[in-house]
Amino acid sequence: QVQLVESGGGLVEAGGSLRLSCAASGRTFSGEAMGWFRQAQGKEREFVATVNWSGASSDYADSVKGRFTIYRDNAKNTVSLQMNNLKPEDTAIYYCARSRYPNYSRGQVDYDYWGQGTQVTVSS
Numbered sequence: 001q002v003q004l005v006e007s008g009g010g011l012v013e014a015g016g017s018l019r020l021s022c023a024a025s026g027r028t029f030s031g032e033a034m035g036w037f038r039q040a041q042g043k044e045r046e047f048v049a050t051v052n053w054s055g056a057s058s059d060y061a062d063s064v065k066g067r068f069t070i071y072r073d074n075a076k077n078t079v080s081l082q083m084n085n086l087k088p089e090d091t092a093i094y095y096c097a098r099s100r101y102p103n104y105s106r107g108q109v110d111y112d113y114w115g116q117g118t119q120v121t122v123s124s
Contacts, residue, residue, distance in 0.1 A: 002026045002113040004096045009118030020081040022096030030074040033099035036081045038092035050104035059104050086122045093117040
């Protein structure tokens with residue numbers, strides 16, 4: 001079993017920054033890719049960012065590319081999402097997830113463990 005706990009969400013003005021963190025406990029995740037997803041009110045959950053098992057490669061949704069950066073620290077069992085130049089449309093609950101596989105993926109079906117989510121609200 002793996003437990004994932006997100007933190008760092010909150011209320012920020014447009015143009016501001018937040019850094020989300022996800023701490024893993026139980027089995028370590030050093031051999032699996034990790035991802036961040038988000039769900040806005042009334043919408044489907046969507047892919048945001050993913051990083052491979054080593055942290056050497058990553059992928060981003062077009063809507064956040066150039067503004068968000070995903071990091072992982074396997075020694076500390078953490079994965080983070082640095083979010084800059086936030087926009088009101090970034091408002092959502094953000095979820096951390098662990099993949100079944102070492103290579104990164106945008107597909108939610110590839111992820112088997114999910115955190116409880118952290119709310120990010122961006123005011124205009």
